[in-house]
Amino acid sequence: MILSKKNNILITGCAGFIGFHVTKKLLEENYSCVGIDNINNYYDQKLKKERLKVLKTYDNFIFKKVDISKKNDFNKLKNKLFSIVINLAAQAGVRYAFEKPHSYINSNIIGFLNLMNFMKNNKIKKLIFASTSSIYGDIKTYPWSEKLNVNTPLTIYSSSKIFNENLAYSYSKYYGIQSLGLRFFTVYGEYGRPDMSIYKFTKNILENKEIVIFNKGDHTRDFTHVDIIKDIFSNLISTKKWKEIFKNKNFEIINIAGGSKVKLLKLVKLIEKFCGKKAKKKFVGLQLGDIKQTEASLTKLKKYKLSRKKITIDQGIKRFVLWYKKYAKF
Numbered sequence: 097m098i099l100s101k102k103n104n105i106l107i108t109g110c111a112g113f114i115g116f117h118v119t120k121k122l123l124e125e126n127y128s129c130v131g132i133d134n135i136n137n138y139y140d141q142k143l144k145k146e147r148l149k150v151l152k153t154y155d156n157f158i159f160k161k162v163d164i165s166k167k168n169d170f171n172k173l174k175n176k177l178f179s180i181v182i183n184l185a186a187q188a189g190v191r192y193a194f195e196k197p198h199s200y201i202n203s204n205i206i207g208f209l210n211l212m213n214f215m216k217n218n219k220i221k222k223l224i225f226a227s228t229s230s231i232y233g234d235i236k237t238y239p240w241s242e243k244l245n246v247n248t249p250l251t252i253y254s255s256s257k258i259f260n261e262n263l264a265y266s267y268s269k270y271y272g273i274q275s276l277g278l279r280f281f282t283v284y285g286e287y288g289r290p291d292m293s294i295y296k297f298t299k300n301i302l303e304n305k306e307i308v309i310f311n312k313g314d315h316t317r318d319f320t321h322v323d324i325i326k327d328i329f330s331n332l333i334s335t336k337k338w339k340e341i342f343k344n345k346n347f348e349i350i351n352i353a354g355g356s357k358v359k360l361l362k363l364v365k366l367i368e369k370f371c372g373k374k375a376k377k378k379f380v381g382l383q384l385g386d387i388k389q390t391e392a393s394l395t396k397l398k399k400y401k402l403s404r405k406k407i408t409i410d411q412g413i414k415r416f417v418l419w420y421k422k423y424a425k426f
């Protein structure tokens with residue numbers, strides 16, 4: 097256990113997909129959580145508000161509308177003491193980087209710097225932050241290991257996440273902030289993101305609309321069910337794992353993946369099966385910034401024994417489609 101249940105955990109991006117699940121899990125375990133989010137309109141704000149509605153049913157939850165890219169917004173947190181910060185706020189998405197590059201700079205670079213300065217000024221010494229599999233770009237050495245040199249990002253999104261890792265490293269050196277970067281590989285699950293393929297495919301299949309399949313469906317992804325992520329956060333905070341990880345160092349990076357590599361066409365088939373409908377498929381070429389294959393090395397994740405959960409892609413997709421049908425009233 098790395099903190100008393102009375103101490104606050106600060107979670108950024110709590111109204112987002114992963115932030116929601118992680119916050120809910122920690123609230124269920126009776127931690128006091130302060131969640132912040134700017135509820136931006138990158139995707140349907142209704143879904144973010146639905147998630148927040150669930151979180152607000154817990155007595156141990158406080159929400160503050162904070163934009164981490166605005167330094168003065170942090171004044172809204174000034175009377176609180178935090179033992180750990182979990183940073184899940186970011187401008188996510190790979191393709192949007194070509195439309196709105198500045199939003200990555202604002203949230204992921206300026207916002208991350210503001211957050212780290214907030215930690216420094218308030219002497220908060222523990223940070224878990226989201227990184228991404230995208231930083232491996234199109235490196236062809238599989239599986240992708242944390243040891244690989246990642247300096248060939250394909251998008252601003254990936255560059256901004258490399259910056260996060262580098263800045264967290266510098267602050268861990270200068271200010272002794274123990275920082276753990278988690279490189280998430282395609283996370284999916286209930287309350288998932290509308291801009292991601294599982295959500296888009298399910299929605300369009302159920303609405304009898306065409307689905308667009310990039311690279312003729314030949315992409316492979318190492319999918320991660322969000323339950324695995326919840327489990328990892330719970331273990332990191334409630335067990336001795338933290339001390340084990342930071343025994344001789346102040347900085348660590350770990351790949352987080354479910355280990356189920358799935359081709360895009362197989363994914364479509366599964367979604368069709370659970371929707372009970374065939375998709376109208378439109379095949380198109382590779383898109384700008386797209387990565388054909390992701391595959392994580394899980395050596396470190398296994399070494400630290402952070403999660404024993406196994407969720408097959410069949411189980412995960414079934415759960416997602418059932419959730420979506422209820423959410424969208426199908």
Ligand SMILES: NC(=O)c1ccc[n+]([C@@H]2O[C@H](COP(=O)([O-])OP(=O)(O)OC[C@H]3O[C@@H](n4cnc5c(N)ncnc54)[C@H](O)[C@@H]3O)[C@@H](O)[C@H]2O)c1
Nearest residue numbers: 109111112113114134136163164185186203226280282283
């Ligand atoms: N979902 C995935 O497959 C995946 C994969 C790799 C990495 N990640 C990373 O995990 C984290 C969470 O991703 P997600 O899928 O939950 O995304 P999400 O977009 O659902 O959640 C991000 C949340 O952060 C908020 N936010 C954005 N900019 C902000 C700002 N300036 N101030 C305050 N709040 C802000 C958004 O409103 C949103 O609610 C992100 O850092 C993302 O880059 C996600």
